[in-house]
Amino acid sequence: MSGERSGLEEAQRVELTVDAVAPGGHCVARHEGQVVFVRHALPGERVVAEVTELHRGFARADAVEVLTASPDRVEPPCPYAKPGRCGGCDLQHVAPAAQREWKTAVVREQLIRLGGLTDAEVDALAVRVDPLPGGPLGWRSRVRYAVDAADRAGLLKHRSHEVVPIERCLIAHPAIQELPVLGPARWPAAEAVETVASTGGDVSVATVTEGVPTGVSGPRTVREVAAGRDWRLPAAGFWQVHPAAADTLVGAVLDLLDPRPGESAWDLYGGAGLFAAALAGRVGDARVTLVEASEQGVTAARENLADLPRVEVVAARVETALARRRVTGPVDLVVLDPPRSGAGAPVVRDVVAARPRAVAYVACDPAAFARDVRTFTGLGWRLGGLRGFDLFPMTQHVELVGLLLPPA
Template identity: 55%
Template sequence: MAERRAERGLGWTGREFEVTVGPVAHGGHCVARHEGRVVFVRHGLPGERVVVRVTEDRHPGFCRADAVEVLDASPARVERPCPYSGPGRCGGCDWQHVDPAEQRRLKAAVVREQLARLAGLEDVEVAVEELPGGPLRWRSRARFAVDRSGAAGLRRHRSHDVVVLEDCPITVEPAAAAALQRRWPGAGAVDVSVDSTGAVTTTRLDRQGRPTSSRVVRPGGDLPEEPVGRAERHAGGRDWEVEGTGFWQVHPAAADALVEAVTAFAGVRPGETVLDLYAGAGLFGGALAPAAGREGRVVCVESDAGACAAADANLADLPQAEVWQGDVDAEGLAELLGDLGAPDVVVLDPPRAGAGRAVSALLAATGARAVVYVACDPAALARDVAVFRAAGYELSAVRGFDAFPMTAHVECVALLVPGSPSSV
């Protein structure tokens, strides 16, 4: 019985006590300590003295808590602009109570801490750059959960409970209205996006997350429901078409910012071979192809069939660009490299879990003169950077972008170049 109790924590759930909040940590919380245990505190800020209420206690070494009363506030604390934000409420935003400039400083601190702890890199220079548009009404695509009554909203933090919303202040108004001002009986979720033309696509998903139908409403009128809607985007000086539920940066300014950063770091030269992994609809490959010239080669690799079809169409006017469909795993990548040979430049934009040790090691073994890594999770980035460092690459530069204001998420672009092998 004692062993089971230790495995599940100490039974602190619901307990309230006072703590002084310590440094920010990865995941949208800060670290505090109480009676020898770590307390991961949401809705607090470093240096604040707060009363916390324990929300989850499943491990002997730590528990999770919300700051429910602020005794000594940080100068960076502000009034929450969203009425649904706060302890025990919507879990969609982490930093509604924080001044936007301080949010960026906290995110930069998290990136530095992850690189230090997981990749052995101390004092990395990184700043998280503000994107145009402000901290609200930036989200051009969102997925809302649907409760059993058909009402849409977002889930409480670390919960399946749906908080029904009338509005979501970080989502652009046409998208928020399209999803939240109607009922969705029988649906498990609704995905909504607004493209560069102002068209609003709403996609109904079943309870397994599979799209069932879409509706596209354009400025001049709506179209009939169809299995999968299409969205038009503009970035990097080009027009793009993607599936309504296909991957695209949700902040309207993010795609351009990332293209600029990737292009500058890659420095593609005429005649070079570029390998673009997790290529999606071809955004980075399309941006880099002109620099490679007609004698160059840009190979875009993507596993999703719909994204590959979109990339084929988007890159049809670039003769040096190719689209290969396949999984980016150790087996598939080894086969691809056997056919392609060693690339000069590698660009990868993996999912949140990162590329992983096996893929990172294979890419490092190519000896590419530049590896440009686009990451939406600093911990995954740091783990993969450690693999590259062990294989002889150095982290030359990293830039952060505040592509997700009011949340703890941050987008990073890192440049890795051949250097000296590391023991990390």
């Protein structure tokens, strides 16, 4: 790696005092004035850290020895959740309640630094990250295992394409843990193995070769149960990976938006139609328009929402549908559920121009959410409410549902 090294070298070990949490599962430390992002550490700890990467103006490191431990430190339940091993879980060394405090701190910092909100505005939101039922292990209902050169399935190291063969993934759903995918199993010619354990009780395994899934066992179409409905979608199709996530997010969206009979609605980045169906159940005979770019998502939405004649499914990129007026305002309610990169300023501006009375923004990345909040507030809108959910325990990821409101 190139950059300003400030005396540090890759693989060098240094003693560091760890400061605040940072996005990405790291904490911030400093060595001779240089910022070091440290994994496997906690604020307030004194650690021996091994430098893993050097960049211009900062370095990355792993805490390989803890000299002074935080009271929030616990022994990781998984033997692979250690420096130089599996990179899938960022926070197994952190007590579950402290994990949620960690994520809350990251959300606050992003809203202030990138979102332009003041400390008082963030305090007024009473930001917190709530747990979901089921505990921190055994929740992940979709797991993609990479395959190494010896045809063994495993998971990747942090920021690496190197595969770590494992015997068991403890955050995987119990039905996935029971599958004969890991350990002595071999997967010749496969680049990955994709596993699914649906909320409807289906279990599926597929190998991936040159980017194409090929069924090995179980159904290729799985049943999910959420929002009072049954959903059918391809095993490889997108669905929330925590069994309680879909109902949790629908509940938050409906609670924040409070849809009323007769109100029109847009479900942007609508996927299989989870939010569109929930909105349709509240607005009666009013039209709900779902916009989705993925061919697989469009097909799933049209099949799963066929009993809701007032729901229209538009196959298009959201920015294209808005810019080319394939969907036009005015509209009463909008659900934004964009990818990790966020909706972006053009989409936010077009949504504001449609003059909805409220927008529910479902976000899987606090930084992208904060940037879009800044665009909304720059147009006179405000963040009127925010819910955080620990949809991905043991990892640095957090899900947010925000309520954006127009000027009074």
